[in-house]
Amino acid sequence: MSAWIDRIMREFPADLARFWIACDPDDLLLDERILYGLRERGFEVLPFEDSIAFRTEYEERYRAAWDRGEDGSAKALILQLRGTDLNALPWDYVREGRKVSLGLADLFPKLSYGVIRHIDSDHHKALFEAHNRHATQPLGEGATKDFILTHIFRISPYLLNRAEDFWRELLRLHYRGSGLPPLLADHVGGIVADNPDLEDLPVAELLSSKSVTLRVLQDSWDEFLAQHGVRSRRSADTDRDDTRAFSIPFDHPDVRVIVDNMFFEGTLQPVDIKGSPSNLPAWAKVGLKSDANALGELVAEGAKRVGAELPGTDSSHRDWSDFARRMGEIIYRFHSLSAQQANGVQQQVRDLQRDADTRLTDWVFEHFADLPSLPAAKGPVMVHHVPRYLAMRRGAGEERIALLVFDGLAMDQWFQIREHLAARAPNLIVEENACFAWLPTLTSVSRQALFSGLKPREFPDSIETTSKEPSLWARFWQENGLRKPEIFYRKSIKRTGQLDELADALSQPSIKVAGIVVDMIDEIVHGATLGKRGITGQIAEWCDTGFVERLLFLLAEHGYRIYLTADHGNVEAEGIGRLSQGVVSELRGERVRAYRSDVLAASVPDAVDAFRFDLAGLPPGFLPLYANARKAFVPHGEQVVAHGGISVEELIVPFVHIPGEKKADAIKTTSNRL
Numbered sequence: 001m002s003a004w005i006d007r008i009m010r011e012f013p014a015d016l017a018r019f020w021i022a023c024d025p026d027d028l029l030l031d032e033r034i035l036y037g038l039r040e041r042g043f044e045v046l047p048f049e050d051s052i053a054f055r056t057e058y059e060e061r062y063r064a065a066w067d068r069g070e071d072g073s074a075k076a077l078i079l080q081l082r083g084t085d086l087n088a089l090p091w092d093y094v095r096e097g098r099k100v101s102l103g104l105a106d107l108f109p110k111l112s113y114g115v116i117r118h119i120d121s122d123h124h125k126a127l128f129e130a131h132n133r134h135a136t137q138p139l140g141e142g143a144t145k146d147f148i149l150t151h152i153f154r155i156s157p158y159l160l161n162r163a164e165d166f167w168r169e170l171l172r173l174h175y176r177g178s179g180l181p182p183l184l185a186d187h188v189g190g191i192v193a194d195n196p197d198l199e200d201l202p203v204a205e206l207l208s209s210k211s212v213t214l215r216v217l218q219d220s221w222d223e224f225l226a227q228h229g230v231r232s233r234r235s236a237d238t239d240r241d242d243t244r245a246f247s248i249p250f251d252h253p254d255v256r257v258i259v260d261n262m263f264f265e266g267t268l269q270p271v272d273i274k275g276s277p278s279n280l281p282a283w284a285k286v287g288l289k290s291d292a293n294a295l296g297e298l299v300a301e302g303a304k305r306v307g308a309e310l311p312g313t314d315s316s317h318r319d320w321s322d323f324a325r326r327m328g329e330i331i332y333r334f335h336s337l338s339a340q341q342a343n344g345v346q347q348q349v350r351d352l353q354r355d356a357d358t359r360l361t362d363w364v365f366e367h368f369a370d371l372p373s374l375p376a377a378k379g380p381v382m383v384h385h386v387p388r389y390l391a392m393r394r395g396a397g398e399e400r401i402a403l404l405v406f407d408g409l410a411m412d413q414w415f416q417i418r419e420h421l422a423a424r425a426p427n428l429i430v431e432e433n434a435c436f437a438w439l440p441t442l443t444s445v446s447r448q449a450l451f452s453g454l455k456p457r458e459f460p461d462s463i464e465t466t467s468k469e470p471s472l473w474a475r476f477w478q479e480n481g482l483r484k485p486e487i488f489y490r491k492s493i494k495r496t497g498q499l500d501e502l503a504d505a506l507s508q509p510s511i512k513v514a515g516i517v518v519d520m521i522d523e524i525v526h527g528a529t530l531g532k533r534g535i536t537g538q539i540a541e542w543c544d545t546g547f548v549e550r551l552l553f554l555l556a557e558h559g560y561r562i563y564l565t566a567d568h569g570n571v572e573a574e575g576i577g578r579l580s581q582g583v584v585s586e587l588r589g590e591r592v593r594a595y596r597s598d599v600l601a602a603s604v605p606d607a608v609d610a611f612r613f614d615l616a617g618l619p620p621g622f623l624p625l626y627a628n629a630r631k632a633f634v635p636h637g638e639q640v641v642a643h644g645g646i647s648v649e650e651l652i653v654p655f656v657h658i659p660g661e662k663k664a665d666a667i668k669t670t671s672n673r674l
Helices: 002-010 032-040 052-068 090-097 121-133 141-151 162-175 181-191 203-208 210-227 255-267 282-285 292-307 318-335 340-375 383-395 410-425 443-452 471-478 494-508 520-526 531-544 545-557 663-674
Strands: 019-023 043-047 076-081 099-102 401-406 431-436 487-493 514-519 561-565 571-575 592-595 610-612 623-627 639-642 652-659
Touching: 002 032, 019 090, 032 043, 032 340, 043 340, 052 076, 076 141, 076 531, 099 255, 121 141, 121 545, 141 181, 141 431, 141 471, 162 203, 162 210, 162 255, 181 203, 203 210, 210 282, 210 431, 255 282, 255 292, 255 318, 282 292, 282 514, 292 340, 318 340, 318 410, 318 431, 318 471, 318 652, 383 401, 383 431, 383 443, 383 520, 383 561, 401 443, 401 545, 443 471, 471 514, 487 494, 494 545, 520 531, 531 623, 531 639, 545 561
Parallel strands: 019 076, 019 099, 043 076, 401 514, 401 561, 487 514
Antiparallel strands: 431 652, 561 652, 571 639, 592 623, 610 623
């Protein structure tokens, strides 16, 4: 156990009390490593967000069992209060609970609290060790920033004297998934502002945003090719914004090795070129589509490299989210190959998918129970965090927000749509992240959680239908200060012919939040007969209608900030036979069955290749049975594309923000060409 985790743990001695109250203004307890450590010692942490919901769960899962002399769901419960005002709690909790106070200011007394509060919890362990070892005296704000940059991010802005130094450190940061918090990025930007080699660069924006960095790299790759007499077809697009292209030293050894990996793993996309690349260095051909056979080799090598860095059971949810995006890029690229090319690399991709799903299932059994409690302030970890995160964004000044839910959109299919947008709206910048769907990964479970902001156990009466989504969406926003006329919900949007009517509705100035379900992907998946390769072709045809960019344009035109996500993904699966149980199973999906009692669940024959995984966040008496690996409860040997189970492609979905004041102009350029 690390010194950081041990420091938190010692505040909670075992067997001292059943019920604890932790005043935790900095969400220190809502770190998955802390949650896991506490759970191993018999503690559970439950954030106090809604008094009624908390009391219901407390009474049902804990107190009733304790009164009977049983442990119940846990030996002890910690009420996590995000603040220090105990008056916010019911008086009986304050009377019964044992109080503990935790705060960054107390744990890092020699560092500036105004700075360390901006540091992600993933860095607290390393920062605690560096603080205890190297902080010999109290540091001010500027010195604290330098301390964190040196000891946590391994970067010294005072040594970024040349362009190659900056690009090397920038790519190193983003390649390992640790871009700088905006506060530190601005600090670095201020220090290097007078450097003539860097003065034209948006330094702070590049250091803090991976999406901006990748778009700059992609655009600047064209400039690099042109310097070697090679012209890409992308560069012929007169509507492309060349202000994002810079002279990057791609051929510098320290820069080249990271760019090379980015092309192999799909983070950067190879480009079509005109003419022969005879003057181009051999290493740079990894970024070209000139050799059709090389694309297959690119997928094979990418699968190998990504597979070599599989997260394990000790990994964080961010590790899995990052991995899901890297794997999604490989799968998208794989399905874009011709059938002949795909046959040559299919085994490598299948091995990657199999190994990833096995590791993820093990991780889910250990850690999934902690995810619902994690904070959403810096981005949703699970889909039911999305409304709460959007409410925070409104509080931060985003007056109008649109949530687009692409029903059933897997990560690889998002990358296909993103590349379509990159071609049709080249100036569009998207900020990509990921979040976890609810288990089982079914629409009635996960999409309702997404729109309601609730755990499934909080909507037990509608867990088998989506009919209450509009009222649940409205209720969340009314509880967050909006009036009913300011809230919009619409589903079954999928064709360009529907967009004029949608635009008329969304143009109403009273509307502040809009929830829109785009269900074309789900419709394609449920009608798929040629697997995910066939789905890729159908998505391409749908994108060619212009629906996606027109939808984004009309939202941007009316001043909405756009957030795009999915309720679950989809996966190719093979039939293991139907379960003929009549009405014994209340919910019958292709990848999962749900039962109302242990007795009914036990009626499943032992020979069935399936497993149980029960979650506290599901309603009592809702017991899922999952088909093992990439299997489905359909006739033996039948190939289907389905969802409901536990796989990387089903469970981890995109969460995308389309930011910035230029978004309307970026999409309008495309709209005018259609």
